[in-house]
Amino acid sequence: MRCAWLVAWREFVENVKTKGFWLGICLFPAILVFAGAVPLFLARKAVPTRHFVLVDFTGRYGSVIRGELALQRAEELGNALKTHARRGPYSEPFSYYIRTTDAKGVAWHGGELDLAAWKTAAGTNWLRVPGFTPPRPSLLEVSLPTELARIADPAELGRRLRPWFGGERTLPTADGKLFAAVVIPPGYGPGSTNAVEFWCGNQADTELRDLVQRRLGEEFRRSEYRRVGLDPAVVARIDALRAPVVALDPSKATGEERVGLPDLLRQWAPSFFVYLLWVAIFAVSQMLLNSVIEEKSNRIIEVLLSSVTPGELMMGKLAGIAAVGVVMMAAWIGSLVGAAFFQTAHVAGSLAPDSPMATLPADVLALVHTTWLLPAFAFYFAMGFLLYAGVFLTIGSLCNTLKEAQNFMGPLMLVLMVPLFLMPFIPRDPNGPIATFLSWIPWYTPFVMMNRITAHPPARDVVGTGLLLAGFTALVLWGCGRVFRMAILRTGQPPRLVELLRWLRGR
Amino acid sequence: MSSAVLELRGVTKLYDDFRAVDDLSLSVPAGCIYGFLGPNGAGKTTTIRMILGILKPTSGSISVLGAPSAMGVRARIGYLPEEKGLYKKMRAWSVIAYFGTLKGMGRAAAKRRAFELLERYGLKDFATARTEALSKGMGQKVQVLASIAHDPEFVILDEPFSGLDPVNQGVMEEIVMDLRRRGRTVLFSTHVMQHAERLCDRIVVIAKGRALFDGTVGAARRLIPRRVRLATADDPSPLRALPSVAALHAVGGGQWEVELREGTDPQAVLRACFETPVRLRSFDAAEPSLHDVFVKLVGSGAREASFR
Known part of the structure; x- marks a missing residue:
C-alpha cells in the first residue's frame, strides 16, 4: 500500500504542477464569468454611439420614430438614474425621492428612486444629480448634410449619401461616421407599395431597423383601428391582457405548493453536476492515458515494476489522478459557492427584494444542503471515474504512442458522448422508461442516476443500480488489472482481441 | 544468509512455442560482480525480468536474497533496465529520490541521498535540472544513481554501458567497482566483452536461452586452447x-x-x-580474450539469433 500511495502522490504532484491543470482549474470559473459578464459589458461599453440621418418625405412618420427614440432614451436615462440611486444616499433634494425602505419596512443597502416624482420636482434638470454621468445614447440622429437638404428623390438621396458611408466625407461628430440613413419616401403609409429605405453599411446591426419597423407597424395598426372605429387605447389594453397560470407541485406541503426558482434549481442542478462529472472524467482520464503512455514509451515502467506490483501501480495511478480530479471539482464547485456568497454579500443588497436573483445564492446553498446532491455526486463521481479511468489506463498500457491510443479511444468516446446527448431529456421525465432503462446500463448509471437523483427515483432504482454499478466497476477494474499486468511491458503492435481474451482468462 | 545472493534452478520461460529461456540454472555468490553475457536475443533481459519478479517463469525456481520472489525483498535490490528513460518533467534529484522512496527510504533521507550521489558522480550542477534538459549520458547516470539510491545489497544492471561515451563508460565502471568495494553483489548483462573482462569475477554465457558456461573469467579463458x-x-x-x-x-x-x-x-x-x-x-x-571465448561459445548461434 505504501508504494501505491507513493505512486499516487507522484501522479498528483506532477499533474498539479502542470500548466494544463491550472488552466483547467481557472478556465471553468473564467468561462462562467465571461459568459455572464462579457455580453453585458459589450452591450454597455463596446457599442459606440451610432449616428444616423432621418429624412421624412411624408412629413408624418419622422416624428413617430423620433418620439419612439426619445422615449427609449428617457427610459435608458431613468434606469441609469435608478441604478445610481441604489448605490448610496445623496444630499437633498435628490435623496428625498429615494425610498430607503420597501413596503414591508425592511431597509435595503440602497433604495428605489421615485423617478416620476423626481422628474416632476426637478423639471428639465432631472439628470443633474451629483456623481451621475448620463450614459451615452446608443443611437443619435444628426442633421442631413446641407448640400443634400434639397434633394427630393429618395433614390438620389441614397446615392448621394454614399461618400458619408464610405468615409470620404465626414459628419461633424466625434467619430465622423454615418451609421445609417432612414429615408421615408413620399406617399408612404398603410397600403402603399413604397418601403422605408434603410441605408446602412452594417446590416448585422439591426437595432435601428427593428425600431423603425416595429414603431411604424404600430402606427399603421393604430391608424387602421381609428379608421374602422376602434379606440387604439382600448386595443392596447386588450392586447396587454395575459392569462395567469400558476405552477403548483402537489408533493409539497400545503401553502407551499407554488413552484419557484428553488424548484427549477432542484430540477436542473443535477444536469450541471452531470456536466461536471463528464468534464472531470474526460479531463482526468486524458491525464491518466498520457501518464501511462509516457511511462511506457520512456521505458520507466520496467524500473517501476521492479519496485511495485502492477496492481499497486494501477491503484496508485488511479488514486493519484482521481485526487487531481477531486481538486479540480472542488475548485469548480468552490468557485460557484464562492460566487454565491459574493452575490449574497455584495450584490443582492442592491437588487429589488422581490428579484429572484436576490434569493438565488440562498436557494443554491439550500439545495446543496438539503438534498442528496453532494453525496450522490461523490458516489457517482467515484464510480464513474474508476470505471472509465480503469479503461483509459488499460488502453494506455496497450499502446506505445498517443496515436495508437486514439484508435482505441474513438469507440470509448462515442460511449461517453451518449449521456451528453441525453442530458436535456432526462430531467423532463426523470422516472420515465428511457431514464429507468439507461440507469441500469452501468456505463451510463453515474450520469443518468445523477440526473434523476433530486426527482425522487424509486428506492429499487437507486439501490439496484448503485449495487450493479459498484459490482460492474469492480469487475471492469479486475479485468483491466489483468490486461494492464500483461500489456504494460509489451512493445510493438497492440495485442489482438484473441490475446486480450487470453489475458483476461489469466493465461 | 546463504552465500548465494541469487539462485536459478531449471528456469524456463515459454512464449507460446518459443523458448526464451531454457532450463537455466545459475548461482551468484555474494559480494561478486557477475557478468551475464550473451548475444542479442539470448534471453538475458527475460531472465532478468524473471529474477525481478516482473515476469513469472513457466517452470523452475528462483531464489533472490533467500526469498522465493524478488517482490518480497525488492527494497534490497537495485535495477537498471536495458532501455533507459526518465520522467521528462521531473528534476534529476526528485527522480532519484522518488525511486529511493519506492524502495523504502524516507522522503527526507531519499532527498539527501539524491543530492549526495549527484555530487559524488559529478552531476551536482544539474541536480535541479529537469531530466529532459540532460544529455543522454547524464540521463543514464541519473538512472543508475536512482537504481542504487537505497544502497541495495544486490544490483542488477541490464546493459549499463550501452549508449555511453568512453568517459561515461569509465564513470559507470567506477560505480560498479564502488559497489563491489562496499560488499554489494552486482549482476550485469552485456555483450561488450572488454567490460566483462575488466569487471567480472564470474560470468555466465547464455545463448538461445541456455547457459553455455558458468564460472570464473579465468576458467572461461581456459575453455579455448592457449x-x-x-x-x-x-x-x-x-x-x-x-x-x-x-x-x-x-x-x-x-x-x-x-x-x-x-x-x-x-x-x-x-x-x-x-x-x-x-x-x-x-x-x-x-x-585468449573473453571475446575469443564468447565467439567460440556462441559463434554461429549468435549470428542466427541476431538475424532472427
Missing part, C-alpha cells in the same frame, strides 16, 4: 613435434598460429624456435 602467434620467413613445421604443441596453422603472410596443450608454457615454444632455429619476426603469447 595460442601463440608468430611471424617467420622460415618453415616452423619442426614445432609440431613439441609435446606442448597441439596444432600449427598457417594464417597467411608468413604468420602462424600455434595451438598449445592445456597447462603448457608458451616459453617452451619460444625456446624451441631459438634452438631449431626458426628466425622470428614477431612472437605473441597473449592469453
